[in-house]
Amino acid sequence: MPVPQNRLRQALVAWLYAAALVHLFVSLILTWAGDSGLLDGYLQTIEHGFWPDLPPRAAREQQVWWLALFGATLQSYSLYMFALVHLGNRLKTSIAWGWLIAGIVVWAPQDMLISLTAQLWLHLWVDSFALLTLLPPLVWLYRHDRRAATSNLTLRAATNG
Secondary structure (H helix, E strand, C coil): CCCCHHHHHHHHHHHHHHHHHHHHHHHHHHHHCCCCCCCHHHHHHHHHCCCCCCCCHHHHHHHHHHHHHHHHHHHHHHHHHHHHHHHHHHHCCHHHHHHHHHHHHHHHHHHHHHHHHCCCHHHHHHHHHHHHHHHHHHHHHHHHHHHHHHHHHHHHHHHHC
16 A cells, blocks of 8 residues: 555655754764764774875874864754755745755765765765665655645635636
């Protein structure tokens, strides 16, 4: 038995809220856990692409700084993402979904190309996962809410005319 469109919409919106919260959680870790040892495996993966042996201490410190800086930027992005999901959900407007799609379409190819150029396969896999789990629900929500808005306009025009 197919899932009613309203329930599917609710499930996709819940998924996007969760994705925004995961982005916020990860961004906090990137910003504040760089020197804790929690990110050592990740840092070693990146470092291995640039140095065959252990990197210089200054290079590690700079990587931790870049991760913290990126984490702070990602915190802001995750809040914008959460706000757009909230607006799209409450207002049932395709505009919010469209802006989220636009942000992903601008980000993904560049990020993936930079990761590919540096041969950072972990980044490429994470980017691919994000793209495949965010873009289809956003496109579905965009089309669904746009169709619903068009139907409402047609119905209003018919009852007023």
